[in-house]
Amino acid sequence: xxxxxxxxxxxxxxxxxxxxxxxxxxxxxxxxxxxxxxxxxxxxxxxxxxxxxxxxxxxxxxxxxxxxxxxxxxxxxxxxxxxxxxxxxxxxxxxxxxxxxxxxxxxxxxxxxxxxxxxxxxxxxxxxxxxxxxxxxxxxxxxxxxxxxxxxxxxxxxxxxxxxxxxxxxxxxxxxxxxxxxxxxxxxxxxxxxxxxxxxxxxxxxxxxxxxxxxxxxxxxxxxxxxxxxxxxxxxxxxxxxxxxxxxxxxxxxxxxxxxxxxxxxxxxxxxxxxxxxxxxxxxxxxxxxxxxxxxxxxxxxxxxxxxxxxxxxxxxxxxxxxxxxxxxxxxxxxxxxxxxxxxxxxxxxxxxxxxxxxxxxxxxxxxxxxxxxxxxxxxxxxxxxxxxxxxx
Numbered sequence: 001x002x003x004x005x006x007x008x009x010x011x012x013x014x015x016x017x018x019x020x021x022x023x024x025x026x027x028x029x030x031x032x033x034x035x036x037x038x039x040x041x042x043x044x045x046x047x048x049x050x051x052x053x054x055x056x057x058x059x060x061x062x063x064x065x066x067x068x069x070x071x072x073x074x075x076x077x078x079x080x081x082x083x084x085x086x087x088x089x090x091x092x093x094x095x096x097x098x099x100x101x102x103x104x105x106x107x108x109x110x111x112x113x114x115x116x117x118x119x120x121x122x123x124x125x126x127x128x129x130x131x132x133x134x135x136x137x138x139x140x141x142x143x144x145x146x147x148x149x150x151x152x153x154x155x156x157x158x159x160x161x162x163x164x165x166x167x168x169x170x171x172x173x174x175x176x177x178x179x180x181x182x183x184x185x186x187x188x189x190x191x192x193x194x195x196x197x198x199x200x201x202x203x204x205x206x207x208x209x210x211x212x213x214x215x216x217x218x219x220x221x222x223x224x225x226x227x228x229x230x231x232x233x234x235x236x237x238x239x240x241x242x243x244x245x246x247x248x249x250x251x252x253x254x255x256x257x258x259x260x261x262x263x264x265x266x267x268x269x270x271x272x273x274x275x276x277x278x279x280x281x282x283x284x285x286x287x288x289x290x291x292x293x294x295x296x297x298x299x300x301x302x303x304x305x306x307x308x309x310x311x312x313x314x315x316x317x318x319x320x321x322x323x324x325x326x327x328x329x330x331x332x333x334x335x336x337x338x339x340x341x342x343x344x345x346x347x348x349x350x351x352x353x354x355x356x357x358x359x360x361x362x363x364x365x366x367x368x369x370x371x372x373x374x375x376x377x378x379x380x381x382x383x384x385x386x387x388x389x390x391x392x393x
Contacts (some may be wrong), residue, residue, distance in 0.1 A: 012194075240323075260311065287314035
């Protein structure tokens, strides 16, 4: 079953850049939850915690596409190093200002700086796979592998940040995320032989190949709704666990959700699909909406754990289809930018999803707030119909 994965990892340098990318991606699953845990502990408000997390995620979404363009035009080694250094500084100021209860504006500004400069590691790694592989089936397997590793991050990250923040020190979780980002990103940037070539045109950073914006706008809308689903579910699950007196287990619940996705991702990577990525995206988005439907009616931690685990099986196949559809749609010279659009859509949805979820939790409680990710899932399924149709044109 794993022969497909072994085949792509045998490519020179592939194992190294994929492994370093795994370490560098840990903050993706740690920062949002770490902010919620830290700020809610110091202020007692999930609305404030969600708003700080939203600032981080909004600025990340706004600057990701520009960051992707820089990476395509100038090359990863020249862009990743300064980005991760500024990101680390912004994160440290944000975490310390929240812990010491400095003026809230300082926390928001630092969160914005950190969000704007968090390296888009997922796009960088996938661009390297497209550079070193030229067989579509192998690219599909490599993308599936990265989605599986994403889920490894989302299984381990929430548990790690929750344990560190609740059992050791409130700042420990975010501090660990900063260290992982620095180590992983610097090592990835040093892998020069697998780095995609820079695509600088005579006019500087202007692209030489046109971007199919209509098709990418439809894909971005799907990602926006999926991001809202993810962001809302994360905050609501933390609140649900706290309402039941076991807040420290919230990371475990989110990890179960990701574990289901991880298992499905492994299986997806070894299947030779007859359906194209557009059709798989449409089916996957509908499955995610269905998986959200029962959550608002659950009042038991064990039942919630089972439903989250089963629902997670729809996540990785949907995200793999999204990345494959993007790779099929955009020109090679703008692939990192295209992947950044996907990232921007997801991050742009996570921010309002987390913020609105915080308000709903404070007003109505966690169970009712689970209706928000359900609504986002339904909208993602509708948008996927358009994305699938536009990709076929």
